[in-house]
Amino acid sequence: DGGITQSPKYLFRKEGQNVTLSCEQNLNHDAMYWYRQDPGQGLRLIYYSQIVNDFQKGDIAEGYSVSREKKESFPLTVTSAQKNPTAFYLCASSIDFRLAGVLDTQYFGPGTRLTVL
Amino acid sequence: GIQVEQSPPDLILQEGANSTLRCNFSDSVNNLQWFHQNPWGQLINLFYIPSGTKQNGRLSATTVATERYSLLYISSSQTTDSGVYFCAVRGRDGNKLVFGAGTILRVKS
Numbered sequence: 447d448g449g450i451t452q453s454p455k456y457l458f459r460k461e462g463q464n465v466t467l468s469c470e471q472n473l474n475h476d477a478m479y480w481y482r483q484d485p486g487q488g489l490r491l492i493y494y495s496q497i498v499n500d501f502q503k504g505d506i507a508e509g510y511s512v513s514r515e516k517k518e519s520f521p522l523t524v525t526s527a528q529k530n531p532t533a534f535y536l537c538a539s540s541i542d543f544r545l546a547g548v549l550d551t552q553y554f555g556p557g558t559r560l561t562v563l
Numbered sequence: 564g565i566q567v568e569q570s571p572p573d574l575i576l577q578e579g580a581n582s583t584l585r586c587n588f589s590d591s592v593n594n595l596q597w598f599h600q601n602p603w604g605q606l607i608n609l610f611y612i613p614s615g616t617k618q619n620g621r622l623s624a625t626t627v628a629t630e631r632y633s634l635l636y637i638s639s640s641q642t643t644d645s646g647v648y649f650c651a652v653r654g655r656d657g658n659k660l661v662f663g664a665g666t667i668l669r670v671k672s
Contacts, residue, residue, distance in 0.1 A: 483604075486664075487664060487665075488567075488649060488662035488663055488664045488665055489649070489651075489662045490662075491659050491660070494658075494659065502658075504659060505659075534604055536604075536606065538606075550593075550594050550611075550653070551594075551596065551608060551611045552596065552608075552651075552660060553608060554598075554605070554606040554607075556603070556604065556605050557604045557605070559604075
């Protein structure tokens, strides 16, 4: 089955701890993305990666870090510097966002709900 | 940057009714997608439609790029249509999708 998986589904963190959210895709997509969703709001871009070993900050990158060592994996670390990390985190991928047309279509994983205690 | 406005913010329908959701955007786009977020949070692609009209079963979408809006039509609504519908666009000079705030749809049986 091709798709995007995220783990864990639910994550609880104590204040001051770093946590890492996993995102894996077997769609052979070049581009991957991390979004944050707060209750009643749309999605905001945290980081994106066009290709292995390259990534760019999105609109709300402060307090987050990423890596892209493999094409299929794009983990997100929520650091203790993130002031309000409780949110729903969504990972997405697309074939190559630099290409126009339907190849730019983004597909989403099921999400991780992070709660800071 | 590009702005996206969705309307209405909230919609309650009786099962079997039809509805139209609107997405206005502030600049030319080369990517426009409609998504449905189910009650468990999963976002499902409905349409990739930066221009023109598409249909998929009871759903159809039209984007009038020159007038900077897109419409999502849901006919004969079912309770499983409930959730949040998002419009997302990428401007011609942009490098990211910008999401609207969504329309919350509740379909009652």
